[in-house]
Amino acid sequence: xxxxxxxxxxxxxxxxxxxxxxxxxxxxxxxxxxxxxxxxxxxxxxxxxxxxxxxxxxxxxxxxxxxxxxxxxxxxxxxxxxxxxxxxxxxxxxxxxxxxxxxxxxxxxxxxxxxxxxxxxxxxxxxxxxxxxxxxxxxxxxxxxxxxxxxxxxxxxxxxxxxxxxxxxxxxxxxxxxxxxxxxxxxxxxxxxxxxxxxxxxxxxxxxxxxxxxxxxxxxxxxxxxxxxxxxxxxxxxxxxxxxxxxxxxxxxxxxxxxxxxxxxxxxxxxxxxxxxxxxxxxxxxxxxxxxxxxxxxx
Amino acid sequence: xxxxxxxxxxxxxxxxxxxxxxxxxxxxxxxxxxxxxxxxxxxxxxxxxxxxxxxxxxxxxxxxxxxxxxxxxxxxxxxxxxxxxxxxxxxxxxxxxxxxxxxxxxxxxxxxxxxxxxxxxxxxxxxxxxxxxxxxxxxxxxxxxxxxxxxxxxxxxxxxxxxxxxxxxxxxxxxxxxxxxxxxxxxxxxxxxxxxxxxxxxxxxxxxxxxxxxxxxxxxxxxxxxxxxxxxxxxxxxxxxxxxxxxxxxxxxxxxxxxxxxxxxxxxxxxxxxxxxxxxxxxxxxxxxxxxxxxxxxxxxxxxxxxxxxxxxxxxxx
Numbered sequence: 001x002x003x004x005x006x007x008x009x010x011x012x013x014x015x016x017x018x019x020x021x022x023x024x025x026x027x028x029x030x031x032x033x034x035x036x037x038x039x040x041x042x043x044x045x046x047x048x049x050x051x052x053x054x055x056x057x058x059x060x061x062x063x064x065x066x067x068x069x070x071x072x073x074x075x076x077x078x079x080x081x082x083x084x085x086x087x088x089x090x091x092x093x094x095x096x097x098x099x100x101x102x103x104x105x106x107x108x109x110x111x112x113x114x115x116x117x118x119x120x121x122x123x124x125x126x127x128x129x130x131x132x133x134x135x136x137x138x139x140x141x142x143x144x145x146x147x148x149x150x151x152x153x154x155x156x157x158x159x160x161x162x163x164x165x166x167x168x169x170x171x172x173x174x175x176x177x178x179x180x181x182x183x184x185x186x187x188x189x190x191x192x193x194x195x196x197x198x199x200x201x202x203x204x205x206x207x208x209x210x211x212x213x214x215x216x217x218x219x220x221x222x223x224x225x226x227x228x229x230x231x232x233x234x235x236x237x238x239x240x241x242x243x244x245x246x247x248x249x250x251x252x253x254x255x256x257x258x259x260x261x262x263x264x265x266x267x268x269x270x271x272x273x274x275x276x277x278x279x280x281x282x283x284x285x286x287x288x289x290x291x292x293x294x295x296x297x298x299x
Numbered sequence: 300x301x302x303x304x305x306x307x308x309x310x311x312x313x314x315x316x317x318x319x320x321x322x323x324x325x326x327x328x329x330x331x332x333x334x335x336x337x338x339x340x341x342x343x344x345x346x347x348x349x350x351x352x353x354x355x356x357x358x359x360x361x362x363x364x365x366x367x368x369x370x371x372x373x374x375x376x377x378x379x380x381x382x383x384x385x386x387x388x389x390x391x392x393x394x395x396x397x398x399x400x401x402x403x404x405x406x407x408x409x410x411x412x413x414x415x416x417x418x419x420x421x422x423x424x425x426x427x428x429x430x431x432x433x434x435x436x437x438x439x440x441x442x443x444x445x446x447x448x449x450x451x452x453x454x455x456x457x458x459x460x461x462x463x464x465x466x467x468x469x470x471x472x473x474x475x476x477x478x479x480x481x482x483x484x485x486x487x488x489x490x491x492x493x494x495x496x497x498x499x500x501x502x503x504x505x506x507x508x509x510x511x512x513x514x515x516x517x518x519x520x521x522x523x524x525x526x527x528x529x530x531x532x533x534x535x536x537x538x539x540x541x542x543x544x545x546x547x548x549x550x551x552x553x554x555x556x557x558x559x560x561x562x563x564x565x566x567x568x569x570x571x572x573x574x575x576x577x578x579x580x581x582x583x584x585x586x587x588x589x590x591x592x593x594x595x596x597x598x599x600x601x602x603x604x605x606x607x608x609x610x611x612x613x614x615x616x617x
Contacts, residue, residue, distance in 0.1 A: 193447060217444055218384065254386065257389055257392050258388060259386060260384040260385055261382075261383075261385060271382065274380050277380075278400055284448050284449045285449075286449070288449075290406075290449070290589065290593050291404075291451055291489070291589035291592070291593045292590075292593060293404055293586070
């Protein structure tokens, strides 16, 4: 009962999409972007937007991701009131932001907050590439940095799902400096023993890859995700070299040592639960012995 | 038993004979119980005789046995909810070293070990258990995470040695090993190392700066493989057997030399004869070691680690 009241309270400040909840565009059917197989939209959603036929991982909206992971009613959104401005007076910038706000029902390209996943409390940031390609301007950087700072103060883990084209051009060097700010927040968090997991989803590129996305204690990626720093076209044009077909895919990165694991979307929640359980503060506290047989055997 | 070692052949032949007699007895309904019983007794005696008088070279052969259990076999038997992590974050993912986290008797632990293959295909993927620099860099990254999250480290040692090759040198094989030796020395969590097969040289030691070091009964641990020693000392790798005898590479030798803490018994004939039993034997010693260090402060850990290693070496001071 109490829980219900609290969660209703918390939801007041939340971004709009939470309340409109089902903003799936009209239409009963949907088509896999890769294999063109046709499915009921509901079926695809139930499968977490992974194609039941070819396993292609479709884009997943921020709130869908949050709802798929967190215990019901446990999620509390942070900093939904931060507004994007136009610091460089860049032509048409705010119009474009407004358009994306209407299109996505999100205020910016990231949703942050905290909640519990099977009882394990964790802070959270999830990016949404529909909003300005998930690019990082001042608001995205600030929300992520604040989420990490709060995780540090609350002594809870921080999990981020990245999806971004990189820095936001329209905010120029202010955008660049968000890389520094978020990385610095992670350093402060990590030095106090904070536990961070980064899950890179399609696509994660540029300044986001070159900052917080790569700074998890564990870095994972969804299968097939495009992950890189400089884009393929830029590299090909600068170096006049033809790049391999799998260049900058999650699989390519794993082979080259950049990822700890590739995780199928269906396996993400169990993996997170397992790792959250292993990294509980009761284990890391100096009062706890390094090893004990108390508490009995697990099975 | 698919792979028979030369010195095991008498056992194998006798067992064949017993099986033959059984077959005859079944098929032609002749009672051969007495004969079979006698032979079985002889077999038991023969096994005991051979396996309790193993030469160092015999042990090298057992340690290299194709079916000998590997790091992943023990992880599957001893660790719950194991999550393996791959690359080094710099260059590649080295299949010759496995690293991950899991629960050991409900305590989070980091487990790192060399990984051989059991057939040609696996061995190619695992580079025959010989790590490149990226393997050692993956290992130390996870050891540092282990320190950050205050969980003990268990390492399984099983390698002929670090990869000797052009690319390994280009990417800094020596630096990778040296860095691990230095950094492991300062980790503020207990490290327990177990040599489960071959402990070959710096490539083994780079995972082996343990607060306790244990060895399986038939494992070996030395500065170089017997073949390598023979080729350096006598310019003839075929004298490996002689080198194995002279170099004192067995668990018994290392115990006498004061390098290792405990010898973990193996099932008769070697670990591959009964992997579950072997895992149980490891479990007993491992639990004891971890309980020993359970309440050490970081300062105590580092102090005793330094005490342990600084006392290794024999010399005369005049």
